[in-house]
Amino acid sequence: MANPLSAVVQDYPDTTFVAIDVTWLEAPNIRQIGFAEHEGSYLVGILAAMASQSGTVGFVGGMDVPLIRHFACGYAQGVKAVNPAATVIANMTGTTAAAWNDPVKGSELTKAQISRGVDVVYAAAGGTGVGVLQTASDEGILSIGVDSNQNYVHPGSVLTSMLKRVDIAVYDALKAGDDIETGVFMFGLSEEGVGYALDEHNAALITDEMKQAADAAREQIINGEIKVVSYYDNDSCPVLNF
Secondary structure, eight states: OOOHHHHHHHHOTTSOEEEETOOOOOOTTEEEEEEOHHHHHHHHHHHHHHHOSSSEEEEEEEEOSHHHHHHHHHHHHHHHHHOTTOEEEEEEEESSGGGGGOHHHHHHHHHHHHHTTOOEEEEEOTTHHHHHHHHHHHHTOEEEEEESOOGGGSTTTEEEEEEEOHHHHHHHHHHHGGGOOOEEEEEOTTTTOEEEOOSTTTTTTSOHHHHHHHHHHHHHHHTTSSOOOOGGGTTOOTTOOO
């Protein structure tokens, strides 16, 4: 079956399209925007490792696809940069689209990770993540949200959220107007396309030392001193087995 977006783009060759989280279409009239999720995940991995008392942190993904492994791999690298001896426990919710909307399973996976010593858990699981964040709050451990700022969901329990700045990507495209460039564009830390959330809901959880470490790593990634390995490079992660 042909990709519906590809068909629409081809049917209207004189119209310029903007697609978010799409980087694989071959057409001259579309601006495709992807995000360096592994870079943002590296930063929240640093914060998770510094906040953890047990040295064991968790990751709960939604559907087991390369994109979610991409998140997990960046996260694990950030954790290991702070504490090479840390344990990262990663679980995926399932292999079908239902894995994105199963908060009960998210809760079960979180409880299982807590039983193995996890005291900080990162959820990159869509609606399933609601169960992860809720259970983390109920069980007295810290969680990390994803994509948008989820700190407010459980104030004082959500350590931070890994931000995917769709707003910036869309604003830049609209601001360009008729001068918009087509092609594939990747938004990472240097483009302020990813990052971590700090606000009144988690300010008490992020120490000055933690913020300084994350911000220093951000600058080192931008200037090339730190290379965060992408899962996409060869479908594997140097610090995490799936």
